[in-house]
Amino acid sequence: MRKTAAALTLLALLNGGAMAESVSLNGHSVSLEANQTPIHTAKNSQAIAQLPAGYRFAHPGQFTVAVAALNSPPLTVFSEDNKTLMGSEVDIARLVADSLGLQLNVVPTSWEDWPLGVASGKYDAAISNITVTKDRKARFDFATYRKDSLGFYVKASGPLHAITKAEDIAGLRIIVGSGTNQEAILLAWDQQNQAKGLKPFVPVYTKDDAAQTLALQAGRADAWFGPNVTGAWKAALTGKTRLVGSVDGGWPKAAHIAVTLKKAGGLAQPISTALNGVMANGDYDKVLSRWGENVERIDRSEINPAGLGD
Template identity: 50%
Template sequence: MARFAAKTGLTAALVATTLLGLAACSDPGATAATGPGSTSSSASAASKQFNLSPEQDRIKVEVDSAAAAQVPDAIKADGKLTVVTTGGTPPLSLFASDNKTLIGSEVDIAYAVGGTLGLEVEVLPVAWADWPLGVESGKYEAVLSNVTVTEARKEKFDFATYRNDLLGFYAKSDSDISQVKEAKDVAGKRIIVGSGTNQEAILVRWDKENKKNGLEPVDFQYYDDDSASQLALQSGRADLTFGPNASAAYKAAQDGKTKQVGTVDGGWPLKAEIAFTTKKGNGLAVAARTALNKLIKDGNYGKILDRWGLSSEAIPASELNPAGLPKK
């Protein structure tokens, strides 16, 4: 069994690396993920079947003349929208069962935006560390890879938002825990969280508040891998997991073994949003925002998120360069 460690309160941070991963401000490939084609035969009757084949039968969209008119001439020239994503993070972007075709919610959004703009779409895999230079240099027109809007990134990139950046609390599907909304709801709970992550920092602050108010402390639990953490949850050694919502929502929908009992903004106490990210000043983000708002209005946006189990992260409207998370 994988090495296990636990702590209560504010003991020293563990060295253990965790696959529960960082929130969306960083490489989405760091989050825990279920591999392509891994739908379990033991999934519960409540499980959702995801299409992980190369033949995706994506949502059909129509060209919107107003959005297409906003596409910069430099991109109209070849009629192609080249988008990059990192892959490896279901349900955001992953490789299909053929291990070469990129699929996922980010990929679907890319095709839907491109189609609405009247452009041919090409989605390419790229390492997280490589997208900033690639987009800034013009090698790629956009990145859709769980990129959170930050004030630091706004110095080099423009953003059209398309999803809330959420962290999620998940419990075993038959757990008595039904809601986690604030600090008092985690008092005395045994919670699996990633060491050194945004979510751990939030939980530490909540725990301090609870102890100040005379409530029971959180039992912080850390695991070396996702399989061990899920075993702990299912066996009753832990009450909750707390991490990036997208991967946890996908897993819950896929196997029916866990349920969402609460979400928190990824930048808590500040709002955080995921965005279609382009080179600053090239005008593409303006067109992307118009396309996204068309997709939201006609319902295709909602269908895409629902297709991948991400309806809880939907936004009512796309915004251009909203306030981002502050510089650290």
């Protein structure tokens, strides 16, 4: 069986050279090979009717979506041409595009690129594991589609057994994405710790998944803190890392992942309606289940709910 080229490289790095056909996550067998087949849904006439009259998409007839090309399954992974992205984020984008009667146009981007691209109209939306936060709501609109759960993962043979509160990160070197809500949580915890006279934590910023894996396994970092579904994928695939704590993405409150849109651009309501449609017809569950993300399911999409910092 053929596998995606980039996925093979990633799986080999994570698994010490061995290849894996599938990963078992949350009671579901997740297969990169099988999941290349797109999941489509029907047009949603209600969502289409809610589009502003004469709305101009970035590309006529297309739903142009920025997706950070981080090669972090199950969220994103490159297909066999090393250009086309697949993963749960692309699947959600496709459900929205189909619901609106549009062709999906996925644009692989860097994490740093999507804010300006969405605000300028270069992209109609960003779907890239973006958490709703108070600060982001001042600049963007959101339509939620998944719970946000973050996990601390460490080297399986390492000495750490629990990271669940601020004091636990004192003095640790933690891999975290720059500009993410998980970084914001760590910085808030660190501020609390330093006020108590505890050692500061050291953020470790890496460029890609392979660098993160090598830093953790080589002992250059003590832990990785990021989307729990990504951490769970790696742990299930290799057995070389393990979960030592989880935190709601909106610490100390719950938070949600959302389709991110230009502020007051008119797309929040139709996209929320589209998401609620696929949640009702079962296609949303098909996407989450095949990527092992069913534990982060939500019952209904909301527009601009309370988030981190509210």
